[in-house]
């Protein structure tokens with residue numbers, strides 16, 4: 001069933017229109033989009049780790065896989081094979097014709113925390129539709145000039161979507177696969193601090209993420225004491241997300 005949306009007042013590019021009125025069933029859902037038009041920057045790694053961290057805290061989590069390559073779905077199957085059935089999975093193969101109605105229909109039964117893994121190359125009207133569903137966008141960025149430029153373009157594309165212009169979302173950047181003390185890392189830090197977008201954490205380049213991906217778990221499930229510093233990063237990410245969720249909840253009727 002397609003959820004209806006009421007927008008009060010006209011929508012102009014240069015005017016932020018009033019927030020939409022909530023529909024029943026929408027109120028509790030917190031939608032986190034992991035996205036960057038650039039491939040291989042860690043979208044699926046972030047989405048799967050985020051879903052497993054939230055599930056480990058007892059949250060009701062749905063992982064929506066929008067990537068036709070279905071890496072997040074394979075991860076979830078692997079997880080289920082090992083007996084973990086704590087994350088609800090959904091998938092939708094996005095293409096240029098995917099409508100907003102199709103997306104809302106797909107998430108009808110999504111749980112309270114909806115984590116969306118998106119494909120590389122997300123842009124145009126489909127990016128706008130996905131943004132319309134979303135409350136928080138997390139953009140992983142790798143420390144390389146190509147990735148920094150691609151992330152800048154993607155952040156601009158997000159901010160130019162009609163849905164963002166109607167209702168700005170909370171955006172955050174995460175530096176991924178970094179090796180401290182490299183020149184590229186210094187450049188990435190400079191770029192991130194120049195943005196007026198929160199820069200959450202720096203995730204280091206570690207085989208724990210590769211191992212966890214293969215086993216259908218998050219790095220916290222590996223229970224390896226050497227991953228302690230990496231788990232601290234995740235604590236920070238979850239704390240920031242909870243603050244955003246409370247802020248959104250504290251404004252009844254607004255999302």
Ligand SMILES: Nc1ncnc2c1ncn2[C@@H]1O[C@H](COP(=O)(O)OP(=O)(O)OP(=O)(O)O)[C@@H](O)[C@H]1O
Pocket residue numbers: 038039040041042043044045046067071118119120176177178203204205206207209210213
């Ligand atoms: N912090 C990290 N440390 C080590 N390896 C990592 C890290 N983050 C991601 N990787 C590895 O990098 C590769 C690409 O990551 P991932 O699949 O998450 O990127 P993606 O943005 O989802 O890619 P795609 O655009 O193809 O969907 C994977 O092999 C993953 O295990």
Ligand SMILES: [Mg+2]
Pocket residue numbers: 043044045067071117118119
């Ligand atoms: Mg991916």
